[in-house]
Amino acid sequence: MITSAIIPRPLARLPWRLIFLVVSIAAFGVVILYSAAGGSIQPWALKQGIVFLFFLCVAIGMSWIRESTIKAVVFPAYVAIVVLLIAVDGLGFAAKGAQRWLSIGPMNLQPSEFMKPAIALTLARFYELLPAGEVRSWRGIWPAFLLLGVPAFLIVIQPDLGTCIMVVLCGVTVMFLAGLPLWIFIAPAAAVAVAAPIAYSMLHGYQRKRIDVFLDPESDPLGAGYHIAQSKIAIGSGGIWGKGFLHGSQSHLDYLPEGHTDFAFASLAEEWGLVGGVVLIIAFALLVRWGMKVAANGRTRFAQLSAAGLTACIFFYASINLMMVMGLAPVVGVPLPLISYGGSAVMTVMLCIGLLMSLERQQRSHSSPLA
Amino acid sequence: MKPIRITNTHQSMTFSRRMLVLGGAQAAIGSLLIGRLGWLAIAQNEKYQLLSESNRVQLIPVPPRRGWIIDRNGKPIAINRASFRVDIIPQQLEKGRDIVPDVARLLDLTEEDVARIRGELAESRGFHPVQVGENVTYEQYAAVTVRLPDLPGVQATRGYSRYYPDGPAVAHLVGYVGTANAKEYEAENKNPLLIIPGFKIGKQGLEKTLEPYLRGVPGGQRIEVTARGKLVKELDPKPDRSGQTVQLTIDQGLQQYAARRMGDQSGALVAMDVTSGDMLAFVSMPAFDPNSFSEGIGRTEWKMLSENDHIPLLNKVAQGLYPSGSTIKPAMALAFLKQGIDPKRRVVCNGGYQIGNRYFRCDAVHGSMDMRSAIERSCNTYFWATGLITDPEQTTEMVNYLGYGEEFDLDIPTQRYGTMPSPKWLEKKYHREWQGYDSANTSIGQGYVLINPMQLAVMPARLASGKLLEPRLLMAKPRKPIAALDVDPAHLAIVRDAMTAVVNEHGTAVASKLPLDGIRMAGKTGTAQVFRLGERGHQGTWALRDHALFIAFAPADKPRYAIGCIIEHGGFGASAAAPIVRDSMTYLFDQQKAWAALEPLEQQWGGTLAERNARELAAFKSASRAGA
Numbered sequence: 001m002i003t004s005a006i007i008p009r010p011l012a013r014l015p016w017r018l019i020f021l022v023v024s025i026a027a028f029g030v031v032i033l034y035s036a037a038g039g040s041i042q043p044w045a046l047k048q049g050i051v052f053l054f055f056l057c058v059a060i061g062m063s064w065i066r067e068s069t070i071k072a073v074v075f076p077a078y079v080a081i082v083v084l085l086i087a088v089d090g091l092g093f094a095a096k097g098a099q100r101w102l103s104i105g106p107m108n109l110q111p112s113e114f115m116k117p118a119i120a121l122t123l124a125r126f127y128e129l130l131p132a133g134e135v136r137s138w139r140g141i142w143p144a145f146l147l148l149g150v151p152a153f154l155i156v157i158q159p160d161l162g163t164c165i166m167v168v169l170c171g172v173t174v175m176f177l178a179g180l181p182l183w184i185f186i187a188p189a190a191a192v193a194v195a196a197p198i199a200y201s202m203l204h205g206y207q208r209k210r211i212d213v214f215l216d217p218e219s220d221p222l223g224a225g226y227h228i229a230q231s232k233i234a235i236g237s238g239g240i241w242g243k244g245f246l247h248g249s250q251s252h253l254d255y256l257p258e259g260h261t262d263f264a265f266a267s268l269a270e271e272w273g274l275v276g277g278v279v280l281i282i283a284f285a286l287l288v289r290w291g292m293k294v295a296a297n298g299r300t301r302f303a304q305l306s307a308a309g310l311t312a313c314i315f316f317y318a319s320i321n322l323m324m325v326m327g328l329a330p331v332v333g334v335p336l337p338l339i340s341y342g343g344s345a346v347m348t349v350m351l352c353i354g355l356l357m358s359l360e361r362q363q364r365s366h367s368s369p370l371a
Numbered sequence: 372m373k374p375i376r377i378t379n380t381h382q383s384m385t386f387s388r389r390m391l392v393l394g395g396a397q398a399a400i401g402s403l404l405i406g407r408l409g410w411l412a413i414a415q416n417e418k419y420q421l422l423s424e425s426n427r428v429q430l431i432p433v434p435p436r437r438g439w440i441i442d443r444n445g446k447p448i449a450i451n452r453a454s455f456r457v458d459i460i461p462q463q464l465e466k467g468r469d470i471v472p473d474v475a476r477l478l479d480l481t482e483e484d485v486a487r488i489r490g491e492l493a494e495s496r497g498f499h500p501v502q503v504g505e506n507v508t509y510e511q512y513a514a515v516t517v518r519l520p521d522l523p524g525v526q527a528t529r530g531y532s533r534y535y536p537d538g539p540a541v542a543h544l545v546g547y548v549g550t551a552n553a554k555e556y557e558a559e560n561k562n563p564l565l566i567i568p569g570f571k572i573g574k575q576g577l578e579k580t581l582e583p584y585l586r587g588v589p590g591g592q593r594i595e596v597t598a599r600g601k602l603v604k605e606l607d608p609k610p611d612r613s614g615q616t617v618q619l620t621i622d623q624g625l626q627q628y629a630a631r632r633m634g635d636q637s638g639a640l641v642a643m644d645v646t647s648g649d650m651l652a653f654v655s656m657p658a659f660d661p662n663s664f665s666e667g668i669g670r671t672e673w674k675m676l677s678e679n680d681h682i683p684l685l686n687k688v689a690q691g692l693y694p695s696g697s698t699i700k701p702a703m704a705l706a707f708l709k710q711g712i713d714p715k716r717r718v719v720c721n722g723g724y725q726i727g728n729r730y731f732r733c734d735a736v737h738g739s740m741d742m743r744s745a746i747e748r749s750c751n752t753y754f755w756a757t758g759l760i761t762d763p764e765q766t767t768e769m770v771n772y773l774g775y776g777e778e779f780d781l782d783i784p785t786q787r788y789g790t791m792p793s794p795k796w797l798e799k800k801y802h803r804e805w806q807g808y809d810s811a812n813t814s815i816g817q818g819y820v821l822i823n824p825m826q827l828a829v830m831p832a833r834l835a836s837g838k839l840l841e842p843r844l845l846m847a848k849p850r851k852p853i854a855a856l857d858v859d860p861a862h863l864a865i866v867r868d869a870m871t872a873v874v875n876e877h878g879t880a881v882a883s884k885l886p887l888d889g890i891r892m893a894g895k896t897g898t899a900q901v902f903r904l905g906e907r908g909h910q911g912t913w914a915l916r917d918h919a920l921f922i923a924f925a926p927a928d929k930p931r932y933a934i935g936c937i938i939e940h941g942g943f944g945a946s947a948a949a950p951i952v953r954d955s956m957t958y959l960f961d962q963q964k965a966w967a968a969l970e971p972l973e974q975q976w977g978g979t980l981a982e983r984n985a986r987e988l989a990a991f992k993s994a995s996r997a998g999a
Contacts, residue, residue: 132382173393179385233426236411236419249427254598274412278405285401292394296387304386308393319400326407 013364014060015357018290022338022353025283026052026346029339031245032268036260036341039246044260044341051343055350062354063361070355071125071302077114078122078147084111085154112155112163113344117352119171120309122147127178128302135179144175162332166316173312174305177295214330227263230256231325234266235277242273262333264340265325280339284318291315291352294360303359310352317349428606429596432563434570435587436531438614440545440577442623443649443846447536449545449578454532455512457525458500458568461492464524474525477514478504483670500568502550506532530569533578533665537623538981540630542658543686544621546576546784548665564589571665576686577619577844580782587614618846620649624962629654629955631980632969636947637681638938639688641828641842642955645930647850648832648840652934652955655687655824660984675991680914681939692789692821693937695775696897696944697749698922699816701834701866703758704742706769708862710761714742720752726807731755746869747878749896751815758814759807767793767813772839772856774829775822779842789821817900827935831922834870835893835930837863870895871927874949883949885925886968887960892953893930894923896944916940919947925956932959 030052034045088111123144127135134140148171156164176185200208217225234250243249248270251259259267269277291311298304314337321336323329335342337349411419440449457478464470471492475485480503491501503525504511515527533548535541548571555572556565564570572586573579590611595603622642629640633656642652659676676683685691708714720737723730737750745753758766771777776791790796792813794805812818825842832840837860838853856863870893874880879896897920919941924933934952941947958965973979978986 132379135382177386177389177393179382179389230426232411233419233422235408236415237423239412239416239420249595250423253427253596253603255423255426257598269408269412274408277408277412281401281404281408285398288397289394292390292397296390301382304383308390312393315397319397319404322404323400323407326404326411328403328407 013361014063015360018287018353018357019056019060021283021286021290023056025280025287025338026056028268028280028283029264029336032264032271032339033260033341035246035248035271036251036264036267038252048341048346051346052338052350055346059350059354059357062351063357065355065358067300067303067359067362070121070306070358071128074118074121074125078118081111081114081118082151082154084109085115085151088112089154089157110344112151112158112160112167113348114351115151115155115167116163116170116313116348117310117355119148119151119167120174120313121306121355123171123174123178124302124305124309127174127305128300136181140178141180141184144171144178144180147171148175160333162320162334165320165332166313166334169316170309170313174309177305177308217331218327227257227331228325228327231263231266232327234259234263234270235326238270238273238277240274242269242271242276245271247271260341262321262331262335262340263325265322265336268339281322284314288315288318291356294356294363297363298359299363303362307356307359310356313352314349317345426598427595429594430563430591432567433590433592433608433611434530434564434567435589435611436613437533437548437571438581438585438587439616440581440585441616441618442621442626443619443651444622445618446623448541448619448621448623448626449533449535451531452506452534453529454506455509455527455529456505456532456569457503457507457512457515457527459488459492459503459524460500460526461524464492468523470522470525473518473522474503474515477518478507478511480504500526502568505569526568528569532569533571533662535661535665537627537630538660538662539656539658539683539984540627540654540980541621541623542576542661542664542683543655543688544576544619544626544653545661546578547574547659547661548572548578549574574664576784577617577782579784581617584617585614588612620644620647620651620843620846621653622651622959625652625955625958626654628958628962628965628969629951630656630658631973632951632954633938634972634976635681635983636938636941637687638936638941638948638951639691639824640934640936640951640955641688641824642932642934642959643828643832643840643842645832645836645838645840645924645933648843648853649846650825650828650842650844651932651959653688653844655685655689655691657681657683659683671992671995672988674995675988686783686785687937687939688824689783689786690823691937691939692787692823693918693920693939694818694899694901695816695820695822695827696899696918696920697751697815698827698830698895698897698920698935698944699770699775699814699820700746700749700754701870701895701922702770702773702775702830703754703766703814704746704866704869705773705834705858705862706766707742707757707761708865709769709858710765712742712757712761714865716757717741718745718750718753718756720750722752724752724755724811726755726759726811729808731808731811742865743869743872746866746895747872747876749873749879754814755811758810761810763805763810763813764793764795766810767791767796769858773833774826775820777826777829779825779829781825781842781844783844786825787823789823789826790819791822792819816897824935824937827920827922827937828933829935831870831894831924831935832933834863834866835924835933867893867927867930870924874923875927879945880921880949882945883921883953885953885957885960886964887957890925890960891927892923892925892956893927894921894949894952896921896949898942898944901940913940916942919944921945921948921952923949923952923956925960932956 030045030049033048034041037044126144130140152164152168155167213220217228221229234256248267250256250270251267256263256266288311295304295307295311298307317337320334324331335345337345436451439447442448471485471488488501488503512527551565551572559565573582591609593606595606597603625642629652638656640652640654643650663672717739719739720733722736723732733751737748740750740753771791776789778786778788797803797805813820829842833856837856839856840853871891872878874884874892874894880894885892899918899920901917919938921944922935924930934955936948936952938947954965954968977983
């Protein structure tokens with residue numbers, strides 16, 4: 001915290017180190033988008049910068065929200081988002097195609113995005129309300145599964161597998177931290193491990209092939225594996241120091257598909273090399289560590305669980321994307337937050353950060369003698 | 372439920388513990404990510420850098436210009452002409468729009484072409500261009516070029532195409548070029564050069580055998596391209612190197628003259644320089660036009676060529692085999708002399724000769740013959756009688772030594788060299804003993820005797836020079852020292868003298884004396900039975916008529932050139948083959964006189980070779996159209 005007589009206190013009390021970190025990551029992203037457009041702020045870099053600044057302001061504004069306010073809004077917000085999801089699915093069904101957003105005036109609202117922080121908050125709230133003794137009981141389990149299962153189902157039928165996985169992972173993280181018995185997590189994993197090969201063996205050849213390609217995209221280098229193969233070429237050819245800013249041939253000559261969205265990290269690693277990539281990963285690690293600290297220092301159970309859930313959201317966002325572009329995970333369409341072009345990921349992550357800042361402020365205000 | 376009572380303290384302990392697990396897992400995943408990044412960027416950097424480069428840079432081979440083929444005097448035989456071509460790249464075609472009719476209209480394509488283009492488009496592999504028109508005129512090229520924006524997928528380019536100024540006259544010598552087929556493409560390990568539109572490789576003749584020299588080295592244009600194939604910039608190009616010019620020993624003038632002099636007959640003529648073995652003419656007629664073959668021959672023209680009974684698609688010089696007929700007699704005579712037969716020894720010809728229970732009929736009642744008059748008048752009786760008192764094995768050896776039945780070391784793709792029968796050969800091949808009639812047949816070049824037209828020139832060349840000449844086609848081939856023939860020069864003189872008499876005294880070819888002062892030609896006629904022994908001469912059906920042969924050298928006293936000629940089903944050697952040899956020989960000494968002799972003949976045949984060919988094709992086309 002900066003303490004100076006010149007700077008007004010509310011400003012001085014902002015978590016400047018965190019803001020600096022987030023702005024640095026986003027600035028790096030804008031630089032990548034500038035290069036991906038062939039050295040131009042159009043069409044991506046400028047727009048992304050403006051969207052980021054807008055949501056940065058929103059996040060800072062959110063940091064003054066009180067925990068009690070958040071708690072009060074959680075359940076109504078959750079219900080509203082579920083209703084919106086149903087509406088979107090209904091529209092998609094009517095249009096006989098994939099539908100992920102609602103157009104409200106000039107805005108394209110993607111309700112599934114809101115579900116990522118919302119699920120963390122909702123489950124945190126649920127476990128806060130649940131008496132401690134019942135966490136390990138059936139009453140502590142089934143409502144959580146329902147709260148998580150309904151939106152997950154609504155999202156996966158959109159179909160948006162990436163978002164669904166994110167929502168489920170955020171929810172499961174909160175449930176894990178809430179102290180649910182471990183068998184809840186181990187048993188399904190074991191069941192899947194046992195059932196998957198059996199189910200696989202019962203599939204038709206073409207179905208099996210689709211799963212093969214999904215799990216190992218490189219077996220189909222001209223089709224589904226094209227993205228991942230080109231992404232690995234971009235990252236691998238960057239080497240330690242990279243090809244240099246604006247000199248990435250893979251991204252500039254369009255060999256790398258989606259070099260400005262889901263595969264932005266490949267663009268980055270191609271031009272900035274291992275060094276650039278590691279710096280970014282460390283920056284994300286610092287962000288996640290900050291979030292985890294907020295969770296650890298939480299005064300209330302809600303603060304603990306929701307901070308951890310929101311942090312998990314950021315963590316999964318970044319790690320799933322990075323695993324995907326480096327060929328460690330199937331391509332599921334998760335963008336790299338603050339780097340990939342696109343407003344929704346920025347919005348979600350900045351909402352998470354805004355909520356985290358709010359929780360963090362309240363930790364300080366409790367301890368601070370000035371409060 | 373478990374009996375443990377869970378309190379808030381308990382819960383916060385669980386939370387802290389699980390936070391540690393979660394943090395640990397997050398750290399582990401973070402490390403995994405950094406490890407993976409390091410593995411890709413450091414350990415596999417080289418591999419991916421290579422892949423990235425091969426993505427970025429494309430090498431477009433720039434086809435080299437094919438080397439020329441020139442004659443001994445530097446006159447062109449096969450050259451390159453600037454040409455314009457139009458292709459369709461199936462991948463770039465707009466779906467649902469048929470541009471073939473538009474292109475067909477611009478280029479005046481026939482229905483046959485349109486059908487071919489449609490067929491090729493249907494089975495094309497996307498990026499491989501389909502040829503629409505080759506050697507289109509500049510006007511057509513320009514017409515397509517200005518409309519290119521309206522014709523997506525069409526490509527108009529300028530390049531070079533092979534051109535043979537003498538057309539059919541050199542067809543069987545040089546062969547032709549064509550687009551590489553799938554097999555040739557595979558055979559060269561999918562050399563990308565071979566699938567460049569318009570790139571041709573040698574398919575036949577010298578174009579095929581000299582391919583390594585003629586092709587040259589392709590250049591490369593290294594370009595940076597986007598994933599969509601859009602050119603970004605050109606990188607340093609590698610210049611191409613044109614193919615080498617290959618000089619032949621052929622005399623282009625003589626080649627063309629002999630081809631035209633044959634008229635509409637089917638035959639072959641080979642001329643040699645007897646001082647060096649250089650082949651001056653290598654003519655097989657009638658022939659296809661290698662120019663139209665190189666452009667990809669139309670179906671109609673192909674049909675016309677393959678249906679022709681004069682077999683224009685066969686290289687008669689290298690692959691035609693014929694009985695030598697009486698052209699074998701000078702060699703026979705030399706063999707007899709070597710075996711001690713006295714040239715003055717006389718045989719009386721009563722018009723035939725009895726061997727065993729069979730009577731062999733001679734062409735005439737020649738009366739008392741010695742060696743000289745027997746060659747001069749081509750008396751079979753003398754050779755039958757003498758053949759029976761000499762050793763057939765030794766005789767064959769001599770004839771073989773003079774070139775009949777010999778395979779020559781020449782750069783032509785295929786060569787059939789025929790047979791010179793001997794008792795040993797007969798035993799091996801047919802498991803039977805050599806009989807008197809075998810000697811008789813062989814001594815007049817019938818029976819098993821089969822020779823090719825090159826041997827027909829090599830033999831008089833060896834007799835004339837007294838050297839063991841080897842035919843040569845390439846000027847650049849090192850000249851080996853030529854050994855003298857292992858024969859008594861006196862014997863050679865007797866044979867040469869008799870051959871001189873054939874043309875200049877009372878012989879069978881006196882009608883074919885050279886029309887030149889002081890230059891006499893020596894020769895020997897041959898008439899080879901095709902159908903049945905004993906029935907000679909004028910059959911009604913062309914295909915049953917005898918082959919006419921003539922071998923010659925000139926000047927008789929100081930030999931310079933030798934020529935061998937066969938006219939298929941030409942009748943008597945003296946009447947069909949000898950005049951062609953005479954005029955071709957005249958050409959070598961006095962071109963004006965030779966052209967003057969050809970002019971009235973061509974008028975009589977109805978125009979020059981080129982004019983007649985064009986007319987024939989047009990007639991065939993209209994006939995086949997009417998038939999269809």
